[in-house]
Amino acid sequence: MDRQQILSMYEWAIGTCFRHPAKGKVRTTVVGSIHPRCGGERKVLGCEDCVIAMEDIRREVAARTGGEYKPGHLGECLG
Template sequence: MDSEILSLYTWTPGVCFRHPELSETDTVKVKTLHPRSSPDQDLRVCRRCLLALEAIRRAAAEGAGDVYEPGHVAE
């Protein structure tokens, strides 16, 4: 199932915001921040972190009685 979820996203090299100390790896953009005093900044996550975020979404959907549909972390 994990590989199916990961295949729903477009991966590009970047730095995961959850552990920026690691080197560049495949990441996906999950949000763009628009700070007033600096240029826009994309928040990117690695594969492991994306799966963690999908698990949070799945639990929230199940808790609310909604249908979980993977592939929408960035929405």
């Protein structure tokens, strides 16, 4: 699966990437969530480059552990 196919599996909106805030407002998608001590939940947004990097890591871990790799599921299940 190529980069564009993976990116098309996500819903995108303009936001600030958690890892690259200096880029300013770019296309982002939800890649996770955090629960601050003060309560509530905050969505963590990642840019296209971060999504591809995280998908690459997931693919490598699946290959190393014999697990199945299914792209397009960042932010759905953390842990």
